[in-house]
Amino acid sequence: MIFQAISEGTIFAPATAKGKSAVAIIRISGKHTLEILTNISGVNLRPREMVLRRIIHPKNREVLDEALVVYFPKGRSYTGEDSAELHLHGSRATLKAVMSCLLDEGLRMAEPGEFTYRALLNGQMDLAQIEGLGDLIEAETETQRKQAQRALDGEISHSTISWKNELIHCLALLETEIEFSEEEIPEDIKNQTISTLLGLRDTLLNEVKGVDMAERLRDGFEVAIIGPPNSGKSTLLNYLAGREAAITSNYAGTTRDVLEVYMEVEGLPVCFLDTAGIRESSDPIEKIGIEKTKKRAKDADLRIFLQEPNLATFPGVEWQEGDLKLMAKVDLVKENDLKGVSGLTGQGVNHMLEDIARELENRIEKVGVMNNTRQRQAIERAITYLVKAELELAGTNNGRSEIAAEELRQAIRALETITGAIDIEQVLGEIFSNFCIGK
Amino acid sequence: MTNHFDVIVVGGGHAGCEAAAASARAGADTAMITLKYDGIGQMSCNPAIGGLGKGHLVREIDALDGIMGVVADQAAIQFRLLNRRKGPAVQGPRAQMDRVLYRSAMQKRIAKTTNLTTLEGEVVDITYANGKLEGVVLADGSTLAAKTVVLTTGTFLRGIIRLGQKATPAGRVGDSSAVRLAERLDELGFPLGRLKTGTPPRLDSSTINWDALEKQPGDEVPEMFSFLSAKPQARQISCAITHTNEQTHAIIRRDLDKSAIYGGYFESTGPRYCPSIEDKVVRFPDRNKHQIFLEPEGLTTELVYPNGISTSLPEETQVEFVQSINGLEQARITQFGYAIEYDYVDPKSLRYTLETRNLENLFLAGQINGTTGYEEAAGQGLVAGINAARKALCQEKIQFLRSDSYIGVMIDDLITRGVTEPYRMFTSRAEFRLSLRADNADQRLTPKGIEWGIVSTERKRNFDEKSRKLEYFREILVTKSLSPSEARDHGIVMSKDGVRRTGLDLLTYPGVNLEKLVEIWPELYEIDMKTATLLENDAVYSRYLERQNQEAKSLVEDERCKIPDELDYMSMKGLSGELRSKLNEIRPETLGQAGRIEGMTPSALAYILSTVNRRNPLGHARN
Incomplete structure (x- = not known):
């Protein structure tokens, strides 16, 4: 799967630590910043001037909070792009409501280090700040190490491993039909794919409920x-x-x-x-x-x-x-x-x-336990693509497997932050271990 | 040493021929050195070209005015478009070849290529000074100098043929292997690995009971490889299909310990997608039969290639199991199947031009890089040939991208990920599969070929004419439109939302093709089949192409950001030890390539980028 080296889109993330605090800050960065800011907090924002605004969800007009809003135009911000900060009341419910509003508006939650990465790309960092990056990576590595250790200790739910296997299995079935139509492969491969896809969709739907549960455990x-x-x-x-x-x-x-x-x-x-x-x-x-x-x-x-x-x-x-x-x-x-x-x-x-x-x-x-909004968002996107893949296969259009496979690839990309990257080699490996293929 | 040539290509196989021809087209004074003139264009394995992914590669080579497609069309004795009933992105042209016709067509083509000299000889060594290659040494001790050299030595590097318990050093049956050259690469610090592959026994056609077998004819309307070919040149034939049975499997199982592969004689890895019959029987014990395609090797030969039973069992076992198969009861084996083990150079040590990092001006292409397949070899030959020529002529290097071609996917896979088994192309390796179709290879690549100066005037004229027609009819299709009720009058069902659909939109509806649109808009009447198909195929994926175009754009951005060669990854504190050594081994040339390295994270990338920027305070890496 490809990994986009240069990050895209307008992103956001809470800039204050999780937990109870008087004020919670959300940072936004990217070219749609001003447009979204205007949608949720009204017009006439002046650059670098902090104003008190009501944050209103543009779709249902619900008032989410009264917040201090500040807009930093391109070139004069931390990331070097158009960016903004929302200083909200520090309640978890408020933070959550505003974050889901931003998701609804098409923003994406930032990956760890993504703000810094953009700052760097746009030449906004000095040498001392760049040195600090090493620490950031070290911390990231430490987190990954701990995560890996937890997986070894069996703490991470088996579900992650099992979805990964099912995703690989689904894609392998589709690709077998595409790459090896000359070979003697079982005829019901399409139906098998559909039922595996539906099973996976249900597992993921369950997991989304599980995400809720994990949030409850925290909040x-x-x-x-x-x-x-x-x-x-x-x-x-x-x-x-x-x-x-x-x-x-x-x-x-x-x-x-x-x-x-x-x-x-x-x-x-x-x-x-x-x-x-x-x-x-x-x-x-x-x-x-x-x-x-x-x-x-x-x-x-x-x-x-x-x-x-x-x-x-x-x-x-x-x-x-x-x-x-x-x-x-x-x-x-x-x-x-x-x-x-x-x-x-x-x-x-x-x-x-x-x-x-x-x-x-x-x-x-x-239900399973998965623990954050980003992951939930990923799972939900993956479900959307899985459903599209299934519809394509079961549809009247003769079930074009290359299109279903394309949807499935998107699903995999959505899930990669949770399952870890899925490599085409793993898919090929699955094909060759399940089917007697090759001349 | 004076330069005898700009570019020397060592080897006259599929990689060598394509490399030599590309180098010559690019304007370099080129020499191709081959063991035997008569061996040029020899097909050492199965007598077929193309297929899924592979057919895409041939089309791309042809779009850049390469020679494989044209030669294959001349030598083909059966054309089949694979996946004809599936979408256009996963259809792959394939054809059975007459080996003799292929070789002679290739030799003729090479002979009439300007700027290209062919020499018979055995290259046993290379010469170099100060980390730069200077030329090659022939078996008679003479040397030939060149600005750049492309090595395409296939399976010859320390090749060993194994048949049962016998082992013979050889590059392929009847040819000796290259030991000194391998030792030289070893000495220069090239990371070498070992791979294996196998072939089936060859059968005598007159001893096969063809009447007992199911026939597999070619397509009624043949799909040619080259955009320039009109129709098949040779007489067309059918293949046949048979199957192994329980008795065959029992014989193979009985003698497994005598097989070179199963007797523990190999340490190297064979391809998963090309298992030997021993492998199939062992790994899939529930299967009571395995399919075999009987492929005639040509119109004038009695040789038949039984595709599906590659083996390294002893001779007597081969005879016994072959004769247990339906239709082959009396079959005579004319050449026994064997397995071959050979050295390859870890392609992670190559640049995207296929120049080696260990020795400047040396380029590698084909099986030496750990790939398998004629088409994969030819594709690399083209890349190495063009770049070797451009380097010799002091021109800028050329990069193929994952987003513009299967060739780009292959090169990037090889240099970024390396190989664990002989690398073969599959369409699933291409994340831009819906955009990279066999039918639009010329639209994707010919303009680039024209820009690089490697496309003949004939092809350019042909391409311009095709593009003109395409644009003319596309223009009609985007200007003409129907309202939902008008569409309904023509029998096209859609929701009554009042939105007008252009001709191009209508093509995405099930059951709507250009034939239908010609009924509605007579000005489309003059459209030809090729243009119509291209427009229809674009329409099939229109919903996905936009997303892919977006992704392709950011890929191009990532690739534009260059990383200097000599970056010291080992001193980058903060990067994990694993990532450091991967980076040190692969030495990505662009930010995009770095991002595709397994285990890479955004912050690690940022760290690399910052180091690049710091080293180079005036210029920003992205510019």
Whole structure:
């Protein structure tokens, strides 16, 4: 596969360390910088002048953050190209939202060292900086060494090795049909390719879910507490937090924002979300709160439905597999055999936490573990190409294998950052070990 | 020593002939030295040229006015376009040759080449001073001086033929091997390796029961190699197909320990894609038969080449297993199969011009570089020949790129990755496969050939005329368009989105070809088959060509960025030891080549580039 020596396209990457901080900075570099900056933060940005702007997702017009935005024109920037910095609020959710917005806008996440590489290509570095490159490479080598060691120790999931083998197998089947049509090769080779491709696609789809899981392990699983107004959601949250995280009162509709409380549940990072009570409301601000709630609740990993006797439904939020239903304010209920929870007395809280931990652990076990956005992006792109390859083969156009092979090559290139490079020699090796070919 | 010649080419095989002809076309006073004049253009292995990837190479050679395609067309006795039912990018022209016709056509062609002298003799050594080659030494002790030399010695370097338990030093059957030359290369520090390959026994046609066998005729409409050829010259024949059987396999299994390959006599590696029959039987025990193509070696000879049973079993076993095969019960073996082991020079030590790094002005081409196949040899011959001539004439060197030709893919593979088995071309080696088609080889390369001055006026005129027609009709196709409802009136189904489609767009729809478009736009009526096919083929891949063009552009950028030869990789702290020694061995000439080295990372590349820039503070490496 070819490796483009000179890097292309507009790239971005967080420039601040991962984890909680007051400010998170995203750097952008490449010729589409200004265009994208304008799309997400509006017009009239003056060079090298930092301004406060709202970052809006151009597609759904959602406000992602208020940020300090600065644009560096070509020739007067670190990389020497058009570039920019976004200084965001340091929440992980915000950073993630802005990053996925940039991906949606067609930017690519930078490879390690890519900003520096561009700076160098554009003659922006002095000798001292160039010396520093050696260290960078050394660090990279050290990372690679550790990765290799982990693979040897069997820590890296077997899935990576197995996809690599399947990719090679798929391409080998296609190439056999192309290169050796003169030879006696099995006739059902096309169907075999299609079914292998579909299998691989499913594996990768599963893995994308696994990426989610890995992110959760790092950033926390979201558990939304849902219930009708005044059902004791905030009281429960306060009990969990052991402090007054949410303001509670007896008046319905007190919680208008989604509040978050981070804690560890049996070793798993969990972020409990206290949501505005769901009810019909005429108050416009409360209405917004309710809409937000529905969305956050739907997207959360798990929902705890607090029910009051005789009131079992929650308009707008559906029960999903694994969610918990608990009797609210169970301390007030006479028949104590009901599964319930009370934030006031703490009754049932331990049971609830055990149930949550069991459910989340189950999910972690089910899927593979892959750990970052870049890899996820790579897998998703690969899936797109795999699907195209499969469509070509199964399609009406007589299944042109050279076109399917081209799509598969693109899939392989997308995955190479994860699987390591796949060499045509490996594909040829697979052909010759599976088929008796050659005169 | 005065210069007798600008360029001396040693060897008259496929690499040698193409190298000598290319050098002469490039304007250098060229000599080709061969053991026997009559051996020029000899096909030592199977009597066929072309195939997938290989046919692409022949077309490219022809597009640069090389000689293999034209000669093959004259000598062909059966034409077949492989993968005719697949897409145009993976169709490969192939033809069976009459060996005698091929040799004589090649000899005639060489004889009438201007600037080219042919000499009979055996080159036993080379002379040099101060790291620069000066000339060659012949067996009689005389020397010939040249500015540059191309060595195309095939399998002759310390060649050993093995047949059963017997071993004979030889370059091929009937020719002695070159030991002194190999020792000289050794002494000069050339990294040498050992490879092996094999051939099947040859059969007497009159002893084969042809009537019992399935016939394989050629194509009804033959696809010629050369863009200049119109139709076959020789009478056309059929091949036949037979199969080995359980009994054949039992005989082979019984005598495995007597096989040169299986008896443990070889240390070298043979090609995976060209396994011996011993290999097939051992590695695929579940197969109860293996296919054999019976290929007549010509119209005037009784020799038949049974493609598929290359072997190094003892003579008596060969007779026994051959006669166990359907149709071959009475077959007489006229020459036994054998395996040959020989030295090759690790091509990682070569530059993209195929000049050696160990000795300036020495170029290598063909099997000596670890390749196999007539076409691969000829392709390298062309590259080495042109560059040897240009170096002798003090002109700039020429680089073939992965994005412009299979020749470029092959050269880059060889010098960047080296070989672990005899290197053979496959279309899957070309990442730009959809752009590098056999049918557009002239569009890709002839303009370059014209620029380099190696294309004859006849070919240039022919090419210009073809290009003119192509542009004329392409222009019509991009100006003419139909709306979806107009298209529907003509029976072309598409979504009703109101977007007009040009003629070129319409060609990408299933079932739409130029014949259909001629019905719609009569001004296309005069289009000829060749132009129509070319336009249709472009349309098939139009969606992918844009992406490939983009990638090709950045490849060209990467290749433009040169890395000096003497860069000291071993002192580059920070690069891993493995990468350092790889770089030191391969010595990439461009940033692009460096990027293709296994294990390369962007920051390591940046580090190399920074070192280049620092050494050269005035000029930026990219310029």
